[in-house]
Amino acid sequence: MSPRSLQTRLLLTFVSLAVIGLGSVSALSGWRLTAEDFAHNERDLELHARLIADALREPLRQGDRGNVASGGRTLDALVTSYAQGIGGRVTLLDPQLNVTLSSDSTVPVQVQETHSEVTAARDGTLQSAIRWDEWSKQERMFIAAPVAERGQTLGFIQVSVPTAPIYAEMQQTWLTFLAIGSIVLLVTVAASTWVARQIAVPVQKLTTTSEQIAAGHLEKRVVPSGPNEIRRLGSAFNQMAERVQEMVAQQRVFVDNAAHELRSPLTGIRLRIEMLQTRGKNDAELTQHYLGQMEREVSYLQRLVDYLLALASVENRERVMPKTSLDLARILFEASDEMGAVVHQAGLTLETDMAEQLPSIEANADQMTILIRNLIDNAIKYTPRGGTITLTTSASSDEIEIRVTDTGIGIPPEQLPHIFDRFYRGDAARSRDPSLRSGGGAGLGLALVRAIAEAHGGRVQAESRVNAGSTFIVHLPLHK
Numbered sequence: 001m002s003p004r005s006l007q008t009r010l011l012l013t014f015v016s017l018a019v020i021g022l023g024s025v026s027a028l029s030g031w032r033l034t035a036e037d038f039a040h041n042e043r044d045l046e047l048h049a050r051l052i053a054d055a056l057r058e059p060l061r062q063g064d065r066g067n068v069a070s071g072g073r074t075l076d077a078l079v080t081s082y083a084q085g086i087g088g089r090v091t092l093l094d095p096q097l098n099v100t101l102s103s104d105s106t107v108p109v110q111v112q113e114t115h116s117e118v119t120a121a122r123d124g125t126l127q128s129a130i131r132w133d134e135w136s137k138q139e140r141m142f143i144a145a146p147v148a149e150r151g152q153t154l155g156f157i158q159v160s161v162p163t164a165p166i167y168a169e170m171q172q173t174w175l176t177f178l179a180i181g182s183i184v185l186l187v188t189v190a191a192s193t194w195v196a197r198q199i200a201v202p203v204q205k206l207t208t209t210s211e212q213i214a215a216g217h218l219e220k221r222v223v224p225s226g227p228n229e230i231r232r233l234g235s236a237f238n239q240m241a242e243r244v245q246e247m248v249a250q251q252r253v254f255v256d257n258a259a260h261e262l263r264s265p266l267t268g269i270r271l272r273i274e275m276l277q278t279r280g281k282n283d284a285e286l287t288q289h290y291l292g293q294m295e296r297e298v299s300y301l302q303r304l305v306d307y308l309l310a311l312a313s314v315e316n317r318e319r320v321m322p323k324t325s326l327d328l329a330r331i332l333f334e335a336s337d338e339m340g341a342v343v344h345q346a347g348l349t350l351e352t353d354m355a356e357q358l359p360s361i362e363a364n365a366d367q368m369t370i371l372i373r374n375l376i377d378n379a380i381k382y383t384p385r386g387g388t389i390t391l392t393t394s395a396s397s398d399e400i401e402i403r404v405t406d407t408g409i410g411i412p413p414e415q416l417p418h419i420f421d422r423f424y425r426g427d428a429a430r431s432r433d434p435s436l437r438s439g440g441g442a443g444l445g446l447a448l449v450r451a452i453a454e455a456h457g458g459r460v461q462a463e464s465r466v467n468a469g470s471t472f473i474v475h476l477p478l479h480k
């Protein structure tokens, strides 16, 4: 593999194809045209020779050179005017092939002509010949024709023209071909360069941008350009880069939040250990107090780690998560039963309006339990005493719908879009309002609910009015 660039390769391919194609077509047509040109000149000369031979028959028969010939002109004048007419030389020979008269004064008279065209004429054929002419010192094309009447040869005429103009004409043809060829080649080179650039430049840009992204500049994008396919590649590349950047940003936020959430309880525990080491030795009450606080911090840490692990397992093992055909109604009844005591303890009422039978769905039982518990847990945490929590299910032909409604504090509209984000906690949760049981939340519950719903091909949405209550609706498709 030679290291040449894509652009150079494309260009070389286009140009060599053009040169081969154009070259062979021009050579062939040029050769044919010049050959025809030559044949045409030969035919012309032959025709002229016949015509002149015909025209001279009468004057030759009538008399000698110098006599008044047809139309009152001498033979000499006639020959000269014919020669002028064809732009060449006309020579008259007697039956013994001796030159008697020539339009060209350099040709000596009384010299016997023995060249091939003349001997051919004597034998009754017309044959052209090209050779160096010793009298005019140039190359000429010759042809000779007999002047005969009723089988009797009166003489011969030899006609010749210089070949230089014929060659000049042929050269002109070749030059024209060369000029057209060069123009076409230039256009081809320009067009090929353009096409090659159209392909190579965007590819080059994609490569550079990929390298930059690989080097950590995740914000780099390409401007999609070039032919359709390459432009689509550019757009797809941008989308991919966008997605990667988003994912990295999410991971970063997640790690930052997780570190932050883990740090504060750990600091709390360390501080209390230090206090106990210095002051707690003789103070049983203080020791008890700190131990109780530390236990709460540890259980918070435990919960946090459980959540993080659950989230990671839902997101990472989405595809391999074991799912079985599930009776969701039973799971929901069990969960509401189990949480009944907590609800009661919180001074709340749990109402259920659930179908005894739900169509079975392919789902993971543990995750479904986590999902429903989290929603009920939130309803408990964010509903003041005396409120009601309602659990409703319904099924349509293509999905199961689970609703958890409470009569709690509600969620302000500006917070609603964020409640499913990891580590997002509303004001009420952050203030750790003692009247509510919201303390200790990490803001991961709803993130987990959403991850589980999505891992089952479903979705979750929330509707809420401040001080009136909230409803969380989970849609789970029956068939994926």
Ligand SMILES: Nc1ncnc2c1ncn2[C@@H]1O[C@H](COP(=O)(O)OP(=O)(O)OP(=O)(O)O)[C@@H](O)[C@H]1O
Pocket: 378, 379, 381, 382, 383, 406, 408, 409, 410, 411, 419, 420, 424, 425, 426, 427, 428, 429, 430, 440, 441, 442, 443, 444, 445, 446, 447, 470
């Ligand atoms: N039923 C609800 N009523 C009012 N606000 C709610 C309700 N459910 C959730 N929220 C709001 O949404 C936020 C996010 O809920 P999420 O369950 O993710 O976190 P959390 O309950 O604060 O903590 P965690 O569930 O991790 O213990 C909560 O902090 C709260 O502000």
Ligand SMILES: [Mg+2]
Pocket: 374, 377, 378, 441, 444, 445, 446
């Ligand atoms: Mg929660």
